Amino acid sequence: xxxxxxxxxxxxxxxxxxxxxxxxxxxxxxxxxxxxxxxxxxxxxxxxxxxxxxxxxxxxxxxxxxxxxxxxxxxxxxxxxxxxxxxxxxxxxxxxxxxxxxxxxxxxxxxxxxxxxxxxxxxxxxxxxxxxxxxxxxxxxxxxxxxxxxxxxxxxxxxxxxxxxxxxxxxxxxxxxxxxxxxxxxxxxxxxxxxxxxxxxxxxxxxxxxxxxxxxxxxxxxxxxxxxxxxxxxxxxxxxxxxxxxxxxxxxxxxxxxxxxxxxxxxxxxxxxxxxxxxxxxxxxxxxxxxxxxxxxxxxxxxxxxxxxxxxxxxxxxxxxxxxxxxxxxxxxxxxxxxxxxxxxxxxxxxxxxxxxxxxxxxxxxxxxxxxxxxxxxxxxxxxxxxxxxxxxxxxxxxxxxxxxxxxxxxxxxxxxxxxxxxxxxxxxxxxxxxxxxxxxxxxxxxxxxxxxxxxxxxxxxxxxxxxxxxxxxxxxxxxxxxxxxxxxxxxxxxx
Amino acid sequence: xxxxxxxxxxxxxxxxxxxxxxxxxxxxxxxxxxxxxxxxxxxxxxxxxxxxxxxxxxxxxxxxxxxxxxxxxxxxxxxxxxxxxxxxxxxxxxxxxxxxxxxxxxxxxxxxxxxxxxxxxxxxxxxxxxxxxxxxxxxxxxxxxxxxxxxxxxxxxxxxxxxxxxxxxxxxxxxxxxxxxxxxxxxxxxxxxxxxxxxxxxxxxxxxxxxxxxxxxxxxxxxxxxxxxxxxxxxxxxxxxxxxxxxxxxxxxxxxxxxxxxxxxxxxxxxxxxxxxxxxxxxxxxxxxxxxxxxxxxxxxxxxxxxxxxxx
Numbered sequence: 001x002x003x004x005x006x007x008x009x010x011x012x013x014x015x016x017x018x019x020x021x022x023x024x025x026x027x028x029x030x031x032x033x034x035x036x037x038x039x040x041x042x043x044x045x046x047x048x049x050x051x052x053x054x055x056x057x058x059x060x061x062x063x064x065x066x067x068x069x070x071x072x073x074x075x076x077x078x079x080x081x082x083x084x085x086x087x088x089x090x091x092x093x094x095x096x097x098x099x100x101x102x103x104x105x106x107x108x109x110x111x112x113x114x115x116x117x118x119x120x121x122x123x124x125x126x127x128x129x130x131x132x133x134x135x136x137x138x139x140x141x142x143x144x145x146x147x148x149x150x151x152x153x154x155x156x157x158x159x160x161x162x163x164x165x166x167x168x169x170x171x172x173x174x175x176x177x178x179x180x181x182x183x184x185x186x187x188x189x190x191x192x193x194x195x196x197x198x199x200x201x202x203x204x205x206x207x208x209x210x211x212x213x214x215x216x217x218x219x220x221x222x223x224x225x226x227x228x229x230x231x232x233x234x235x236x237x238x239x240x241x242x243x244x245x246x247x248x249x250x251x252x253x254x255x256x257x258x259x260x261x262x263x264x265x266x267x268x269x270x271x272x273x274x275x276x277x278x279x280x281x282x283x284x285x286x287x288x289x290x291x292x293x294x295x296x297x298x299x300x301x302x303x304x305x306x307x308x309x310x311x312x313x314x315x316x317x318x319x320x321x322x323x324x325x326x327x328x329x330x331x332x333x334x335x336x337x338x339x340x341x342x343x344x345x346x347x348x349x350x351x352x353x354x355x356x357x358x359x360x361x362x363x364x365x366x367x368x369x370x371x372x373x374x375x376x377x378x379x380x381x382x383x384x385x386x387x388x389x390x391x392x393x394x395x396x397x398x399x400x401x402x403x404x405x406x407x408x409x410x411x412x413x414x415x416x417x418x419x420x421x422x423x424x425x426x427x428x429x430x431x432x433x434x435x436x437x438x439x440x441x442x443x444x445x446x447x448x449x450x451x452x453x454x455x456x457x458x459x460x461x462x463x464x465x466x467x468x469x470x471x472x473x474x475x476x477x478x479x480x481x482x483x484x485x486x487x488x489x490x491x492x493x494x495x496x
Numbered sequence: 497x498x499x500x501x502x503x504x505x506x507x508x509x510x511x512x513x514x515x516x517x518x519x520x521x522x523x524x525x526x527x528x529x530x531x532x533x534x535x536x537x538x539x540x541x542x543x544x545x546x547x548x549x550x551x552x553x554x555x556x557x558x559x560x561x562x563x564x565x566x567x568x569x570x571x572x573x574x575x576x577x578x579x580x581x582x583x584x585x586x587x588x589x590x591x592x593x594x595x596x597x598x599x600x601x602x603x604x605x606x607x608x609x610x611x612x613x614x615x616x617x618x619x620x621x622x623x624x625x626x627x628x629x630x631x632x633x634x635x636x637x638x639x640x641x642x643x644x645x646x647x648x649x650x651x652x653x654x655x656x657x658x659x660x661x662x663x664x665x666x667x668x669x670x671x672x673x674x675x676x677x678x679x680x681x682x683x684x685x686x687x688x689x690x691x692x693x694x695x696x697x698x699x700x701x702x703x704x705x706x707x708x709x710x711x712x713x714x715x716x717x718x719x720x721x722x723x724x725x726x727x728x729x730x731x732x733x734x735x736x737x738x739x740x741x742x743x744x745x746x747x748x749x750x751x752x753x754x755x756x757x758x759x760x761x762x763x764x765x766x767x768x769x770x771x772x773x774x775x776x777x778x779x780x781x782x783x784x785x786x787x788x789x790x791x792x793x794x795x796x797x798x799x800x801x802x803x804x805x806x807x808x
Contacts, residue, residue, distance in 0.1 A: 042531035046544040136685030185649025185808040197563030317680045325532025332776050338704035449671050
């Protein structure tokens with residue numbers, strides 16, 4: 001009965017309008033590197049106080065859902081992820097744009113985002129309390145294993161061969177060592193710079209290595225995509241076949257990773273991407289513009305939205321920074337996370353969840369409608385485009401922490417990234433090492449602190465055992481392929 | 497003579513107009529933590545209310561997160577002393593950085609305007625735990641080594657745990673986490689036996705019966721949680737409170753500093769501000785500059801003692 005009341009509340013004109021405004025601004029915020037959904041939600045908190053609770057939450061939910069999708073647009077078109085979560089999308093999206101298939105890539109992205117987002121909200125609606133129990137099963141050893149599972153992705157994102165891929169991953173892990181040691185409080189490799197106490201900021205590194213290196217590579221070209229792109233052709237372009245298994249894969253992975261507190265959409269996207277490559281029949285197309293990778297990554301990061309709200313609404317444990325900010329928004333409306341949220345405040349809570357459905361529909365419609373127009377960006381002359389993107393890259397690096405140091409950091413990463421890329425090292429593997437290094441370290445040291453040095457803690461729980469199995473499966477297949485490949489090459493050499 | 501008089505008059509006009517002109521530019525409120533957290537919300541509610549009293553003034557929040565507030569505190573110190581930068585700070589980190597010699601500022605670098613809010617420390621266990629009082633905790637910890645989660649080294653939780661160890665002679669297996677979310681998960685999921693946290697972080701879970709706060713580390717019970725006994729009641733003199741106050745640079749002119757103090761007084765006594773703060777689990781505890789400065793000095797001395805014994 002509550003559900004019907006909630007539905008009625010959501011379908012009021014002012015609430016629908018709030019969802020629309022929230023989602024559209026979310027897409028724009030997500031599309032601008034440096035502006036984040038967390039920031040937007042934080043800005044909204046004092047303002048929403050003057051609205052009814054449902055309207056306030058509907059705007060914030062719309063921003064959250066919209067931003068998660070919006071990040072993929074510049075990632076695909078300009079190799080400039082608007083949010084860290086869209087980094088994996090850029091790996092396949094940008095090559096497609098260069099081939100003049102940006103419109104198709106955007107279409108795959110928006111549809112996958114919609115499916116991932118919607119499914120995770122259904123899960124949230126149906127079985128949130130059960131899933132919250134699952135989320136609590138993740139202790140330090142499980143976090144460590146999850147990070148290792150993510151690190152197996154180094155092999156699949158690496159395009160320049162296994163050895164270079166592993167070296168790249170290690171470079172990322174070494175960069176991740178900079179900053180305060182979580183166990184002792186000692187600061188490592190800070191060179192006396194306090195901006196490094198918290199480690200190397202992630203967004204400037206990402207912008208430098210993904211965006212600026214690509215802009216440098218563009219300087220010799222007329223525009224990103226050669227040849228003319230016709231609007232009507234893009235509009236008629238169909239979604240490529242065989243995407244559904246990959247969307248499903250991303251959706252499942254994203255929902256699960258989203259539920260685990262502290263994990264994030266970035267990791268979900270990379271894990272989904274990794275699994276998609278393991279599953280794909282056309283593995284050699286990965287890195288060269290395979291829509292399967294986009295489908296998995298985008299379904300993965302959007303599925304985090306619903307997932308991250310599970311521990312937030314049931315236990316008051318926010319899954320990531322956006323939901324931490326959302327918690328502030330809930331509390332100021334007098335909605336304290338916990339069981340009461342689903343009973344006493346049921347209409348508002350269920351209304352909020354339902355509003356996320358509508359937010360997903362809004363970005364689906366907006367995304368599909370504008371995709372062909374967005375795709376025209378790839379035709380802008382590079383003389384204008386490169387300059388404009390460089391300005392955005394600087395603003396984006398600065399605005400994450402309001403720090404000029406981060407701008408220098410971005411330029412250092414751009415410079416180093418350019419040469420590493422030329423030498424066939426994998427920038428994505430570096431990024432992966434940077435994201436997962438701190439999680440692995442934290443999980444590892446915390447687990448051993450709890451067990452007082454006994455490493456059997458990593459094999460004790462059922463979740464840990466399952467994670468070990470997935471890690472082995474993810475490792476065997478690419479390693480096997482690698483050695484088979486080498487044997488064949490050696491054979492071919494001998495035959496010559 | 498006439499010339500002198502007119503010069504004086506001119507000076508007076510210029511002086512008053514430049515004074516009356518404050519605030520004529522946007523005032524930055526520096527928040528030494530990320531957007532979206534409790535400290536950030538405090539700042540945003542503050543400027544929201546401040547606009548009511550200084551209608552012509554513009555305020556913005558500038559987030560300078562990182563290094564346990566150190567990046568933000570240092571940034572506040574480096575700004576022009578013109579009154580257009582107001583800094584938010586939080587304890588005990590604000591003084592802990594001075595003690596651990598990481599900070600380039602000292603308490604004397606700033607003019608302390610006043611404290612806004614406080615968040616008392618707590619000792620919390622899972623509701624299924626057999627530990628029900630601080631006595632139980634000491635007994636259990638003496639029988640076997642138990643793990644206590646604290647939010648990072650040098651934080652208020654860490655200092656509270658160290659104080660507790662010193663006063664009771666127990667020895668915890670200390671588990672530093674990154675942020676309170678990890679502590680919450682560790683307690684809710686039974687991964688650790690006990691955690692030292694802050695009241696606002698666990699109050700709703702306590703009320704929902706998922707966890708049990710066995711003590712508030714304060715002299716008197718918290719208004720929002722009358723059912724939870726204090727550490728002092730249980731005969732443990734372990735006190736820890738996180739506070740959140742406002743500072744400006746020492747060199748800011750007195751007239752401007754007075755205006756800011758006046759604004760601070762108006763905001764913390766504003767009914768709307770109080771209501772919004774209460775809903776956000778921000779426990780107001782206004783304390784004017786002089787009193788708060790004394791508190792900070794005492795806190796620094798206490799922290800120094802802990803640091804000398806076990807530096808971090």
